[in-house]
Amino acid sequence: MITLTGVQKSFGANRVLAGVNLTIPSGQSMVIIGGSGTGKSVLLKCILGLVRPDGGQITLDGQDVTKADRDAFLARFGMLFQGGALFDSLRVWENVAFRLLRGAKALPKADAREIAIGKLRRVGLKPEVADLFPAELSGGMQKRVGLARAIAAEPEIIFFDEPTTGLDPIMAGVINELIREIVVEMGATAMTITHDMSSVRAIADRVAMLHAGVIQWTGPVSELDATPDPYVQQFIHGRATGPIASVR
Amino acid sequence: MNLATPLAALFAAIGRPVLAALTSIGRVTLFAGAIVGHILRPPFYLREFGQSVLQIGWFSLPVVGLTAIFTGGALALQIYAGGSRFNAESVVPSIVAIGMTRELGPVLGGLMVAARVASSIAAEIGTMKVTEQIDALVTLSTNPLKYLAVPRVLAATLAMPVLVAVGDAIGIMGGWLVGITRLDFNSAAYLKNTADFLEPWDVGSGLVKGAVFGFIVALMGCYHGMNSARGAQGVGAATKAAVVSASVLILAANYLLTEVFFSA
Numbered sequence: 472m473i474t475l476t477g478v479q480k481s482f483g484a485n486r487v488l489a490g491v492n493l494t495i496p497s498g499q500s501m502v503i504i505g506g507s508g509t510g511k512s513v514l515l516k517c518i519l520g521l522v523r524p525d526g527g528q529i530t531l532d533g534q535d536v537t538k539a540d541r542d543a544f545l546a547r548f549g550m551l552f553q554g555g556a557l558f559d560s561l562r563v564w565e566n567v568a569f570r571l572l573r574g575a576k577a578l579p580k581a582d583a584r585e586i587a588i589g590k591l592r593r594v595g596l597k598p599e600v601a602d603l604f605p606a607e608l609s610g611g612m613q614k615r616v617g618l619a620r621a622i623a624a625e626p627e628i629i630f631f632d633e634p635t636t637g638l639d640p641i642m643a644g645v646i647n648e649l650i651r652e653i654v655v656e657m658g659a660t661a662m663t664i665t666h667d668m669s670s671v672r673a674i675a676d677r678v679a680m681l682h683a684g685v686i687q688w689t690g691p692v693s694e695l696d697a698t699p700d701p702y703v704q705q706f707i708h709g710r711a712t713g714p715i716a717s718v719r
Numbered sequence: 720m721n722l723a724t725p726l727a728a729l730f731a732a733i734g735r736p737v738l739a740a741l742t743s744i745g746r747v748t749l750f751a752g753a754i755v756g757h758i759l760r761p762p763f764y765l766r767e768f769g770q771s772v773l774q775i776g777w778f779s780l781p782v783v784g785l786t787a788i789f790t791g792g793a794l795a796l797q798i799y800a801g802g803s804r805f806n807a808e809s810v811v812p813s814i815v816a817i818g819m820t821r822e823l824g825p826v827l828g829g830l831m832v833a834a835r836v837a838s839s840i841a842a843e844i845g846t847m848k849v850t851e852q853i854d855a856l857v858t859l860s861t862n863p864l865k866y867l868a869v870p871r872v873l874a875a876t877l878a879m880p881v882l883v884a885v886g887d888a889i890g891i892m893g894g895w896l897v898g899i900t901r902l903d904f905n906s907a908a909y910l911k912n913t914a915d916f917l918e919p920w921d922v923g924s925g926l927v928k929g930a931v932f933g934f935i936v937a938l939m940g941c942y943h944g945m946n947s948a949r950g951a952q953g954v955g956a957a958t959k960a961a962v963v964s965a966s967v968l969i970l971a972a973n974y975l976l977t978e979v980f981f982s983a
Protein backbone atom coordinates (compact mmCIF):
# COMPACT_ATOMS: atom_id res chain seq x y z
CA MET A 472 0.00 0.00 0.00
CA ILE A 473 1.27 3.44 -0.90
CA THR A 474 0.14 6.36 1.23
CA LEU A 475 0.70 10.02 0.49
CA THR A 476 0.09 12.54 3.25
CA GLY A 477 0.19 16.26 2.60
CA VAL A 478 2.71 15.98 -0.23
CA GLN A 479 3.81 19.39 -1.49
CA LYS A 480 6.03 20.47 -4.34
CA SER A 481 6.75 23.85 -5.90
CA PHE A 482 9.05 24.77 -8.75
CA GLY A 483 10.06 28.32 -7.92
CA ALA A 484 6.83 30.28 -7.67
CA ASN A 485 4.88 27.55 -9.43
CA ARG A 486 3.03 25.62 -6.73
CA VAL A 487 2.32 22.25 -8.31
CA LEU A 488 1.36 19.96 -5.43
CA ALA A 489 -0.28 21.70 -2.49
CA GLY A 490 -0.85 18.87 -0.04
CA VAL A 491 -1.80 15.66 -1.79
CA ASN A 492 -3.44 12.96 0.32
CA LEU A 493 -3.96 9.64 -1.41
CA THR A 494 -3.89 5.93 -0.63
CA ILE A 495 -3.19 3.32 -3.27
CA PRO A 496 -4.18 -0.13 -1.95
CA SER A 497 -2.00 -3.08 -2.88
CA GLY A 498 -3.10 -5.18 -5.82
CA GLN A 499 -5.39 -2.48 -7.14
CA SER A 500 -5.35 -0.30 -10.18
CA MET A 501 -5.47 3.40 -9.40
CA VAL A 502 -5.98 5.84 -12.24
CA ILE A 503 -5.03 9.49 -11.86
CA ILE A 504 -6.90 11.96 -14.02
CA GLY A 505 -6.59 15.70 -14.17
CA GLY A 506 -5.90 18.57 -16.51
CA SER A 507 -2.69 18.96 -18.43
CA GLY A 508 0.01 20.52 -16.27
CA THR A 509 -1.67 19.82 -12.94
CA GLY A 510 1.28 17.80 -11.68
CA LYS A 511 0.31 14.19 -12.31
CA SER A 512 3.74 13.25 -13.64
CA VAL A 513 5.40 15.16 -10.81
CA LEU A 514 3.30 13.16 -8.33
CA LEU A 515 4.60 9.84 -9.68
CA LYS A 516 8.16 11.16 -9.64
CA CYS A 517 7.76 12.22 -6.02
CA ILE A 518 6.80 8.69 -5.02
CA LEU A 519 9.82 7.28 -6.86
CA GLY A 520 12.14 9.84 -5.31
CA LEU A 521 13.07 11.35 -8.68
CA VAL A 522 11.62 14.65 -7.48
CA ARG A 523 12.09 15.55 -3.85
CA PRO A 524 8.85 16.84 -2.29
CA ASP A 525 9.04 20.07 -0.29
CA GLY A 526 6.81 18.65 2.41
CA GLY A 527 4.57 15.78 3.42
CA GLN A 528 5.19 12.10 3.76
CA ILE A 529 5.10 9.14 1.38
CA THR A 530 5.08 5.62 2.76
CA LEU A 531 5.21 2.22 1.12
CA ASP A 532 3.77 -0.55 3.29
CA GLY A 533 4.06 1.77 6.27
CA GLN A 534 7.72 2.64 5.73
CA ASP A 535 8.80 6.18 4.85
CA VAL A 536 10.19 5.98 1.29
CA THR A 537 12.94 8.50 1.97
CA LYS A 538 14.30 6.24 4.73
CA ALA A 539 14.04 2.98 2.78
CA ASP A 540 16.99 1.23 1.18
CA ARG A 541 16.94 2.79 -2.31
CA ASP A 542 17.96 -0.30 -4.26
CA ALA A 543 15.49 -2.63 -2.58
CA PHE A 544 12.79 0.02 -2.92
CA LEU A 545 13.34 0.64 -6.62
CA ALA A 546 13.64 -3.07 -7.37
CA ARG A 547 9.91 -3.34 -6.55
CA PHE A 548 8.94 -0.68 -9.11
CA GLY A 549 8.51 -0.39 -12.84
CA MET A 550 7.87 2.92 -14.54
CA LEU A 551 6.70 3.92 -17.99
CA PHE A 552 7.71 7.54 -18.59
CA GLN A 553 5.42 9.90 -20.44
CA GLY A 554 8.04 10.42 -23.16
CA GLY A 555 9.16 6.79 -23.24
CA ALA A 556 12.67 7.70 -22.01
CA LEU A 557 14.28 4.86 -23.96
CA PHE A 558 18.07 4.72 -23.95
CA ASP A 559 18.89 5.69 -27.49
CA SER A 560 22.37 4.18 -27.41
CA LEU A 561 20.94 0.71 -26.76
CA ARG A 562 18.92 -1.58 -29.00
CA VAL A 563 15.24 -2.12 -28.30
CA TRP A 564 15.72 -5.52 -26.66
CA GLU A 565 18.58 -4.19 -24.52
CA ASN A 566 16.28 -1.43 -23.36
CA VAL A 567 13.57 -3.89 -22.43
CA ALA A 568 16.03 -6.26 -20.75
CA PHE A 569 18.01 -3.47 -19.06
CA ARG A 570 17.22 -4.54 -15.52
CA LEU A 571 17.45 -8.25 -16.36
CA LEU A 572 21.00 -7.84 -17.64
CA ARG A 573 22.31 -6.09 -14.55
CA GLY A 574 22.56 -6.47 -10.83
CA ALA A 575 22.95 -9.44 -8.54
CA LYS A 576 20.32 -11.54 -10.33
CA ALA A 577 21.55 -10.78 -13.85
CA LEU A 578 20.42 -13.29 -16.46
CA PRO A 579 22.53 -14.66 -19.31
CA LYS A 580 22.20 -12.55 -22.44
CA ALA A 581 20.27 -15.13 -24.46
CA ASP A 582 17.67 -15.65 -21.70
CA ALA A 583 17.24 -11.91 -21.16
CA ARG A 584 16.77 -11.42 -24.88
CA GLU A 585 14.14 -14.13 -25.01
CA ILE A 586 12.20 -12.55 -22.15
CA ALA A 587 12.51 -9.15 -23.83
CA ILE A 588 11.09 -10.50 -27.08
CA GLY A 589 8.23 -12.08 -25.13
CA LYS A 590 7.43 -8.75 -23.47
CA LEU A 591 7.60 -6.97 -26.81
CA ARG A 592 5.05 -9.41 -28.17
CA ARG A 593 2.75 -8.63 -25.24
CA VAL A 594 2.75 -4.95 -26.19
CA GLY A 595 2.03 -5.84 -29.81
CA LEU A 596 5.52 -5.54 -31.26
CA LYS A 597 7.11 -8.08 -33.59
CA PRO A 598 10.42 -9.79 -32.74
CA GLU A 599 12.08 -7.97 -35.67
CA VAL A 600 11.81 -4.75 -33.71
CA ALA A 601 14.15 -6.13 -31.03
CA ASP A 602 17.34 -5.31 -32.89
CA LEU A 603 16.42 -1.80 -33.98
CA PHE A 604 17.43 1.35 -32.15
CA PRO A 605 14.71 3.46 -30.47
CA ALA A 606 15.27 6.31 -32.93
CA GLU A 607 14.15 3.98 -35.74
CA LEU A 608 10.69 3.50 -34.19
CA SER A 609 7.51 5.58 -34.38
CA GLY A 610 6.34 7.46 -31.29
CA GLY A 611 3.66 4.90 -30.47
CA MET A 612 6.11 2.03 -30.90
CA GLN A 613 8.58 3.76 -28.58
CA LYS A 614 5.83 4.13 -26.02
CA ARG A 615 5.12 0.42 -26.17
CA VAL A 616 8.81 -0.46 -25.83
CA GLY A 617 8.85 1.74 -22.72
CA LEU A 618 5.87 -0.23 -21.47
CA ALA A 619 7.62 -3.53 -22.15
CA ARG A 620 10.66 -2.25 -20.23
CA ALA A 621 8.49 -1.23 -17.28
CA ILE A 622 6.97 -4.71 -16.96
CA ALA A 623 10.04 -6.75 -17.99
CA ALA A 624 11.24 -7.59 -14.49
CA GLU A 625 7.66 -8.24 -13.31
CA PRO A 626 7.68 -5.59 -10.60
CA GLU A 627 5.10 -5.49 -7.80
CA ILE A 628 4.23 -1.86 -8.38
CA ILE A 629 4.00 -0.31 -11.82
CA PHE A 630 3.50 3.32 -12.79
CA PHE A 631 2.22 4.10 -16.26
CA ASP A 632 2.39 7.72 -17.37
CA GLU A 633 -0.08 8.01 -20.25
CA PRO A 634 0.37 4.49 -21.64
CA THR A 635 -2.09 4.90 -24.53
CA THR A 636 -1.44 8.42 -25.82
CA GLY A 637 -0.19 8.26 -29.39
CA LEU A 638 -1.63 4.80 -30.02
CA ASP A 639 -4.38 3.82 -32.43
CA PRO A 640 -7.67 2.70 -30.80
CA ILE A 641 -6.99 -1.00 -31.35
CA MET A 642 -3.51 -0.82 -29.86
CA ALA A 643 -4.83 1.30 -27.01
CA GLY A 644 -7.32 -1.48 -26.34
CA VAL A 645 -4.53 -4.06 -26.30
CA ILE A 646 -2.54 -1.98 -23.81
CA ASN A 647 -5.56 -1.39 -21.56
CA GLU A 648 -6.15 -5.11 -21.48
CA LEU A 649 -2.49 -5.76 -20.72
CA ILE A 650 -2.50 -3.40 -17.76
CA ARG A 651 -5.68 -4.97 -16.45
CA GLU A 652 -4.11 -8.43 -16.83
CA ILE A 653 -0.98 -7.42 -14.97
CA VAL A 654 -3.07 -6.27 -12.04
CA VAL A 655 -5.52 -9.16 -12.01
CA GLU A 656 -3.23 -12.05 -12.88
CA MET A 657 0.07 -10.96 -11.39
CA GLY A 658 -1.46 -9.14 -8.45
CA ALA A 659 0.55 -6.02 -9.18
CA THR A 660 -0.32 -2.57 -7.90
CA ALA A 661 -0.74 -0.14 -10.78
CA MET A 662 -0.92 3.61 -10.88
CA THR A 663 -1.82 4.97 -14.28
CA ILE A 664 -2.09 8.50 -15.56
CA THR A 665 -4.39 8.90 -18.52
CA HIS A 666 -6.53 11.45 -20.31
CA ASP A 667 -8.44 8.81 -22.18
CA MET A 668 -11.79 8.17 -20.51
CA SER A 669 -12.23 4.78 -22.17
CA SER A 670 -8.86 3.78 -20.71
CA VAL A 671 -10.00 4.96 -17.29
CA ARG A 672 -13.03 2.67 -17.45
CA ALA A 673 -11.01 -0.24 -18.80
CA ILE A 674 -8.10 -0.03 -16.34
CA ALA A 675 -9.29 1.48 -13.08
CA ASP A 676 -10.40 -0.03 -9.80
CA ARG A 677 -10.22 3.41 -8.28
CA VAL A 678 -9.92 6.88 -9.76
CA ALA A 679 -8.40 10.02 -8.28
CA MET A 680 -8.67 13.45 -9.80
CA LEU A 681 -5.86 15.90 -9.26
CA HIS A 682 -6.78 19.56 -9.51
CA ALA A 683 -5.19 22.74 -8.15
CA GLY A 684 -2.52 20.78 -6.33
CA VAL A 685 -4.85 18.53 -4.33
CA ILE A 686 -6.88 15.37 -4.87
CA GLN A 687 -10.21 16.89 -5.81
CA TRP A 688 -12.09 13.62 -5.81
CA THR A 689 -11.30 9.95 -5.31
CA GLY A 690 -13.50 6.89 -5.37
CA PRO A 691 -14.19 3.58 -7.08
CA VAL A 692 -14.57 3.76 -10.84
CA SER A 693 -18.19 2.65 -10.49
CA GLU A 694 -18.99 5.94 -8.76
CA LEU A 695 -17.21 8.09 -11.32
CA ASP A 696 -20.28 8.81 -13.44
CA ALA A 697 -22.65 9.30 -10.55
CA THR A 698 -20.53 11.67 -8.49
CA PRO A 699 -22.01 15.16 -8.22
CA ASP A 700 -18.49 16.68 -8.04
CA PRO A 701 -18.59 19.44 -10.68
CA TYR A 702 -14.84 19.16 -11.41
CA VAL A 703 -15.13 15.46 -12.19
CA GLN A 704 -18.28 15.99 -14.23
CA GLN A 705 -16.69 18.73 -16.32
CA PHE A 706 -13.57 16.62 -16.83
CA ILE A 707 -15.17 13.35 -17.83
CA HIS A 708 -17.58 15.02 -20.20
CA GLY A 709 -14.91 17.30 -21.63
CA ARG A 710 -16.93 20.50 -21.22
CA ALA A 711 -15.20 23.80 -21.90
CA THR A 712 -17.30 25.56 -19.25
CA GLY A 713 -17.34 24.71 -15.57
CA PRO A 714 -15.29 25.20 -12.43
CA ILE A 715 -12.05 24.25 -14.24
CA ALA A 716 -10.73 27.20 -16.25
CA SER A 717 -9.89 26.29 -19.83
CA VAL A 718 -6.87 28.59 -19.89
CA ARG A 719 -4.22 27.34 -17.49
CA MET B 720 22.37 60.98 1.85
CA ASN B 721 22.52 57.57 3.38
CA LEU B 722 25.81 55.92 2.39
CA ALA B 723 24.82 52.49 3.58
CA THR B 724 22.53 51.71 0.64
CA PRO B 725 25.03 52.15 -2.24
CA LEU B 726 27.69 50.47 -0.11
CA ALA B 727 25.44 47.50 0.52
CA ALA B 728 24.62 47.36 -3.19
CA LEU B 729 28.32 47.35 -3.99
CA PHE B 730 29.02 44.51 -1.58
CA ALA B 731 26.05 42.60 -2.95
CA ALA B 732 27.27 43.13 -6.51
CA ILE B 733 30.69 41.72 -5.58
CA GLY B 734 29.39 39.09 -3.22
CA ARG B 735 26.80 37.47 -5.44
CA PRO B 736 29.10 36.29 -8.24
CA VAL B 737 31.76 35.30 -5.71
CA LEU B 738 29.27 33.19 -3.79
CA ALA B 739 27.96 31.69 -7.03
CA ALA B 740 31.51 30.82 -8.09
CA LEU B 741 32.28 29.26 -4.71
CA THR B 742 29.06 27.25 -4.86
CA SER B 743 29.99 25.87 -8.28
CA ILE B 744 33.49 25.03 -7.12
CA GLY B 745 32.02 23.19 -4.15
CA ARG B 746 29.53 21.30 -6.29
CA VAL B 747 32.11 20.31 -8.90
CA THR B 748 34.44 19.14 -6.14
CA LEU B 749 31.72 17.00 -4.58
CA PHE B 750 30.84 15.61 -8.00
CA ALA B 751 34.50 14.78 -8.71
CA GLY B 752 34.84 13.19 -5.28
CA ALA B 753 31.76 11.05 -5.85
CA ILE B 754 33.12 9.84 -9.20
CA VAL B 755 36.54 8.98 -7.78
CA GLY B 756 34.83 7.21 -4.88
CA HIS B 757 32.86 5.05 -7.30
CA ILE B 758 35.78 4.05 -9.54
CA LEU B 759 36.89 1.10 -7.44
CA ARG B 760 33.46 -0.02 -6.21
CA PRO B 761 31.38 -2.49 -8.22
CA PRO B 762 29.36 -2.77 -10.37
CA PHE B 763 31.80 -2.02 -13.19
CA TYR B 764 30.36 -1.13 -16.56
CA LEU B 765 33.03 -2.56 -18.82
CA ARG B 766 31.09 -2.17 -22.04
CA GLU B 767 30.48 1.53 -21.37
CA PHE B 768 34.15 1.91 -20.44
CA GLY B 769 35.27 0.23 -23.67
CA GLN B 770 32.99 2.43 -25.75
CA SER B 771 34.30 5.52 -23.98
CA VAL B 772 37.91 4.54 -24.64
CA LEU B 773 37.03 4.15 -28.30
CA GLN B 774 35.14 7.44 -28.46
CA ILE B 775 37.52 9.52 -26.40
CA GLY B 776 40.85 7.93 -27.22
CA TRP B 777 40.83 6.24 -30.58
CA PHE B 778 38.60 8.68 -32.45
CA SER B 779 40.56 11.66 -31.10
CA LEU B 780 43.79 10.41 -32.67
CA PRO B 781 43.39 12.20 -36.03
CA VAL B 782 42.63 15.58 -34.49
CA VAL B 783 45.44 15.28 -31.94
CA GLY B 784 47.88 14.06 -34.61
CA LEU B 785 47.07 16.92 -36.99
CA THR B 786 47.35 19.46 -34.19
CA ALA B 787 50.72 18.06 -33.20
CA ILE B 788 52.27 17.87 -36.65
CA PHE B 789 51.44 21.46 -37.54
CA THR B 790 52.50 22.71 -34.14
CA GLY B 791 55.82 20.87 -34.28
CA GLY B 792 56.50 22.28 -37.73
CA ALA B 793 55.64 25.84 -36.77
CA LEU B 794 57.67 25.52 -33.59
CA ALA B 795 60.75 24.47 -35.58
CA LEU B 796 60.38 27.50 -37.88
CA GLN B 797 59.94 29.91 -34.95
CA ILE B 798 62.84 28.56 -32.93
CA TYR B 799 65.07 28.64 -36.00
CA ALA B 800 64.13 32.26 -36.69
CA GLY B 801 64.54 33.27 -33.06
CA GLY B 802 67.73 31.24 -32.55
CA SER B 803 69.40 32.73 -35.63
CA ARG B 804 69.39 36.13 -33.93
CA PHE B 805 72.18 34.89 -31.68
CA ASN B 806 73.61 32.09 -33.81
CA ALA B 807 71.87 29.36 -31.88
CA GLU B 808 70.03 27.60 -34.71
CA SER B 809 71.35 24.28 -33.47
CA VAL B 810 68.93 24.30 -30.50
CA VAL B 811 65.94 23.68 -32.79
CA PRO B 812 65.69 19.89 -32.29
CA SER B 813 65.99 19.96 -28.50
CA ILE B 814 63.69 22.95 -27.98
CA VAL B 815 61.06 21.49 -30.30
CA ALA B 816 61.20 18.24 -28.35
CA ILE B 817 61.05 19.92 -24.94
CA GLY B 818 58.36 22.35 -26.05
CA MET B 819 56.19 19.61 -27.46
CA THR B 820 56.53 17.12 -24.63
CA ARG B 821 56.34 19.51 -21.70
CA GLU B 822 53.82 22.07 -22.92
CA LEU B 823 52.31 22.02 -26.37
CA GLY B 824 51.60 18.31 -26.67
CA PRO B 825 49.51 18.08 -23.50
CA VAL B 826 47.98 21.58 -23.63
CA LEU B 827 46.99 21.71 -27.28
CA GLY B 828 46.02 18.04 -27.23
CA GLY B 829 43.95 18.71 -24.11
CA LEU B 830 42.24 21.72 -25.67
CA MET B 831 41.43 19.81 -28.86
CA VAL B 832 40.02 16.92 -26.85
CA ALA B 833 38.08 19.41 -24.73
CA ALA B 834 36.45 20.77 -27.88
CA ARG B 835 35.72 17.32 -29.22
CA VAL B 836 34.91 15.28 -26.14
CA ALA B 837 33.65 17.65 -23.42
CA SER B 838 31.07 18.93 -25.88
CA SER B 839 29.89 15.53 -27.02
CA ILE B 840 29.71 14.14 -23.47
CA ALA B 841 27.75 17.18 -22.26
CA ALA B 842 25.38 17.05 -25.23
CA GLU B 843 24.79 13.31 -24.87
CA ILE B 844 24.25 13.29 -21.11
CA GLY B 845 22.33 16.57 -21.27
CA THR B 846 19.95 15.09 -23.84
CA MET B 847 19.54 12.02 -21.65
CA LYS B 848 18.70 14.31 -18.78
CA VAL B 849 16.05 16.31 -20.63
CA THR B 850 14.44 13.22 -22.18
CA GLU B 851 14.16 11.61 -18.72
CA GLN B 852 16.64 8.85 -19.59
CA ILE B 853 18.59 9.66 -16.42
CA ASP B 854 15.39 9.30 -14.37
CA ALA B 855 14.74 6.03 -16.18
CA LEU B 856 18.20 4.77 -15.20
CA VAL B 857 17.43 5.50 -11.57
CA THR B 858 14.13 3.62 -11.70
CA LEU B 859 16.00 0.68 -13.23
CA SER B 860 18.25 0.60 -10.13
CA THR B 861 21.26 1.98 -11.99
CA ASN B 862 23.29 4.82 -10.56
CA PRO B 863 23.65 7.37 -13.40
CA LEU B 864 26.92 8.64 -11.97
CA LYS B 865 28.37 5.16 -12.04
CA TYR B 866 26.89 4.15 -15.36
CA LEU B 867 27.49 7.36 -17.30
CA ALA B 868 30.15 9.46 -15.59
CA VAL B 869 32.61 6.96 -14.13
CA PRO B 870 33.37 5.09 -17.40
CA ARG B 871 33.85 8.35 -19.29
CA VAL B 872 36.05 9.99 -16.68
CA LEU B 873 38.17 6.87 -16.26
CA ALA B 874 38.50 6.39 -20.02
CA ALA B 875 39.51 10.01 -20.58
CA THR B 876 42.03 9.95 -17.74
CA LEU B 877 43.68 6.82 -19.09
CA ALA B 878 43.42 7.59 -22.81
CA MET B 879 44.65 11.17 -22.68
CA PRO B 880 48.29 10.31 -21.73
CA VAL B 881 48.39 7.90 -24.65
CA LEU B 882 47.08 10.63 -26.94
CA VAL B 883 49.71 13.00 -25.55
CA ALA B 884 52.47 10.44 -26.17
CA VAL B 885 51.31 9.99 -29.75
CA GLY B 886 51.03 13.76 -30.15
CA ASP B 887 54.56 14.23 -28.77
CA ALA B 888 55.99 11.78 -31.27
CA ILE B 889 54.08 13.28 -34.20
CA GLY B 890 54.96 16.84 -33.11
CA ILE B 891 58.66 16.01 -32.93
CA MET B 892 58.32 14.39 -36.33
CA GLY B 893 56.68 17.58 -37.62
CA GLY B 894 59.66 19.58 -36.40
CA TRP B 895 62.05 17.11 -37.91
CA LEU B 896 60.26 17.21 -41.28
CA VAL B 897 60.46 20.99 -41.39
CA GLY B 898 64.03 20.87 -40.09
CA ILE B 899 65.33 18.61 -42.82
CA THR B 900 63.25 19.97 -45.70
CA ARG B 901 63.22 23.70 -44.99
CA LEU B 902 66.03 24.43 -42.56
CA ASP B 903 68.95 22.40 -43.93
CA PHE B 904 69.31 20.11 -40.93
CA ASN B 905 70.92 16.74 -41.35
CA SER B 906 68.32 14.09 -40.59
CA ALA B 907 70.51 11.86 -38.41
CA ALA B 908 72.01 14.84 -36.55
CA TYR B 909 68.53 16.26 -35.88
CA LEU B 910 67.31 13.00 -34.39
CA LYS B 911 70.49 12.49 -32.37
CA ASN B 912 70.22 16.00 -30.98
CA THR B 913 66.60 15.33 -30.00
CA ALA B 914 67.44 12.06 -28.29
CA ASP B 915 70.49 13.47 -26.48
CA PHE B 916 68.73 16.40 -24.87
CA LEU B 917 65.31 14.97 -24.12
CA GLU B 918 64.99 13.70 -20.55
CA PRO B 919 62.46 11.14 -19.34
CA TRP B 920 60.76 13.66 -17.06
CA ASP B 921 60.15 16.00 -20.03
CA VAL B 922 57.93 13.29 -21.45
CA GLY B 923 56.70 11.99 -18.09
CA SER B 924 55.52 15.37 -16.84
CA GLY B 925 53.58 15.86 -20.08
CA LEU B 926 51.87 12.51 -19.66
CA VAL B 927 50.86 13.36 -16.09
CA LYS B 928 49.47 16.65 -17.37
CA GLY B 929 47.60 14.69 -20.02
CA ALA B 930 45.95 12.47 -17.41
CA VAL B 931 44.87 15.51 -15.40
CA PHE B 932 43.52 17.24 -18.51
CA GLY B 933 41.65 14.10 -19.55
CA PHE B 934 40.05 13.96 -16.11
CA ILE B 935 39.06 17.63 -16.38
CA VAL B 936 37.56 17.22 -19.86
CA ALA B 937 35.33 14.28 -18.98
CA LEU B 938 34.46 15.70 -15.58
CA MET B 939 33.25 18.97 -17.10
CA GLY B 940 31.34 17.15 -19.82
CA CYS B 941 29.55 14.93 -17.30
CA TYR B 942 28.96 17.66 -14.72
CA HIS B 943 27.39 20.12 -17.13
CA GLY B 944 25.46 17.37 -18.90
CA MET B 945 23.96 16.04 -15.70
CA ASN B 946 23.07 19.55 -14.56
CA SER B 947 21.62 20.58 -17.90
CA ALA B 948 18.52 22.76 -17.79
CA ARG B 949 15.38 21.61 -19.59
CA GLY B 950 14.92 21.68 -23.34
CA ALA B 951 17.23 22.03 -26.33
CA GLN B 952 18.37 25.40 -25.06
CA GLY B 953 19.45 23.81 -21.78
CA VAL B 954 21.53 21.22 -23.61
CA GLY B 955 23.11 23.93 -25.78
CA ALA B 956 24.07 25.95 -22.73
CA ALA B 957 25.44 22.86 -20.99
CA THR B 958 27.59 22.01 -24.00
CA LYS B 959 29.00 25.49 -24.19
CA ALA B 960 29.69 25.61 -20.46
CA ALA B 961 31.43 22.24 -20.63
CA VAL B 962 33.84 23.29 -23.39
CA VAL B 963 34.60 26.71 -21.91
CA SER B 964 35.12 25.47 -18.37
CA ALA B 965 37.20 22.48 -19.50
CA SER B 966 39.44 24.74 -21.61
CA VAL B 967 39.97 27.33 -18.89
CA LEU B 968 40.57 24.67 -16.25
CA ILE B 969 43.10 22.93 -18.50
CA LEU B 970 45.08 26.16 -18.90
CA ALA B 971 44.90 26.92 -15.18
CA ALA B 972 45.85 23.37 -14.20
CA ASN B 973 48.69 23.50 -16.71
CA TYR B 974 50.14 26.54 -15.01
CA LEU B 975 49.81 24.98 -11.56
CA LEU B 976 51.35 21.69 -12.65
CA THR B 977 54.22 23.48 -14.38
CA GLU B 978 54.82 25.43 -11.18
CA VAL B 979 54.85 22.21 -9.18
CA PHE B 980 56.99 20.23 -11.62
CA PHE B 981 59.56 22.75 -12.82
CA SER B 982 59.89 25.78 -10.54
CA ALA B 983 63.13 25.48 -8.68
Ligand SMILES: Nc1ncnc2c1ncn2[C@@H]1O[C@H](COP(=O)(O)OP(=O)(O)OP(=O)(O)O)[C@@H](O)[C@H]1O
Nearest residue numbers: 482485487505506507508509510511512513514553
Ligand atom coordinates in the same frame (compact mmCIF):
# COMPACT_ATOMS: atom_id res chain seq x y z
N1 LIG C 1 11.70 19.77 -13.47
C1 LIG C 1 10.80 20.76 -13.47
N2 LIG C 1 11.19 22.04 -13.31
C2 LIG C 1 10.30 23.03 -13.30
N3 LIG C 1 8.99 22.87 -13.45
C3 LIG C 1 8.52 21.63 -13.62
C4 LIG C 1 9.40 20.50 -13.64
N4 LIG C 1 8.67 19.39 -13.83
C5 LIG C 1 7.39 19.81 -13.92
N5 LIG C 1 7.29 21.14 -13.80
C6 LIG C 1 6.06 21.93 -13.82
O1 LIG C 1 5.12 21.27 -13.00
C7 LIG C 1 3.84 21.37 -13.54
C8 LIG C 1 3.21 20.00 -13.63
O2 LIG C 1 3.93 19.21 -14.56
P1 LIG C 1 3.54 17.71 -14.87
O3 LIG C 1 4.50 17.23 -15.90
O4 LIG C 1 3.43 16.93 -13.62
O5 LIG C 1 2.09 17.87 -15.51
P2 LIG C 1 1.08 16.73 -15.90
O6 LIG C 1 -0.07 16.80 -14.96
O7 LIG C 1 1.79 15.44 -16.01
O8 LIG C 1 0.60 17.24 -17.32
P3 LIG C 1 0.39 16.41 -18.68
O9 LIG C 1 -0.94 15.78 -18.56
O10 LIG C 1 0.39 17.48 -19.73
O11 LIG C 1 1.50 15.45 -18.80
C9 LIG C 1 3.98 22.08 -14.88
O12 LIG C 1 3.57 23.41 -14.69
C10 LIG C 1 5.44 22.01 -15.19
O13 LIG C 1 5.84 23.17 -15.85
Ligand SMILES: [Mg+2]
Nearest residue numbers: 511512553632
Ligand atom coordinates in the same frame (compact mmCIF):
# COMPACT_ATOMS: atom_id res chain seq x y z
MG1 LIG D 1 2.47 14.30 -17.43
